[in-house]
Amino acid sequence: MKKIIKISGITLACLTLTAALSVGMLEFAKKPVEPKTVEAEETEVIDDVDVPEVILKETINENLEELFPDDMTEKEMQDTIHHMSHGLVQAEQKWGKIEITEDRVERLLWVAEQQQDTYDRGELYIEMLGRWNENDFSNAVADHNKIWDIQDGTIGKANRLLTEAEIEEYTKQNFE
Structure with a gap:
């Protein structure tokens, strides 16, 4: 029982x-x-670090049309912006690196403007690259994280801008 x-x-x-x-x-x-909307978010300032002065060097003897062709896919544009932002932001992990130069930013901005109607987020890339073209990297953390969100990032969210010394060290370690 x-x-x-x-x-x-x-x-x-x-x-x-x-x-x-x-x-x-x-x-x-x-x-x-609610659906995830990256573009609708306001630009957030994540850090209180002073905006570092970033001196972009000019590229010499680089075929930018070959490197960044007129028909770049949107994924290639995202990857390029994402990898360039790694030289400006601190993140737990970073995969991929492309040095930011004046000529590269100008070329990418031109491609983004030409492809604006074919890209889902063409205006976003133009906004980011337009600021970078004016040497304004104050929103680089938010720029990185928007692309990171679009690409469904899970590790490596940027949390602050690098200091000038950290940018110099990153450039020295990765591009010299």
Whole structure:
């Protein structure tokens, strides 16, 4: 008799737990999920670090049309902006690096303007590259993180601008 009561109690507990989980899942399923909109977000200032002075060097004897062709895909544009931003921001991990130069930024801006209607986020790239072209890197953290979000990044979110000394060290280690 004790065995039947014990089994009945365990069965009742399992049924109660199953019912509670089912009700909870149904309530959760009723809540609408808002779509992820990267462009609608306001530009956020993530750090209190002074904006470093970034001196862009000019490239010499570089075929920019070959490096960044007129028909660059949107993914290639995203990757290029993302990898260039690595020289400006601090992040736990960074994959990919492309040195930012005056000529490269100008070329990418030109390509983004030409491809604006074919890219889903053409205006975003023009906005970012336009600022960079004016030597304004104050939003580089937000720029990096917007691209990182678009590409569904999970590791390596930027959390602050690099200092001038850190930028010099990054450039020395990766491009000299």
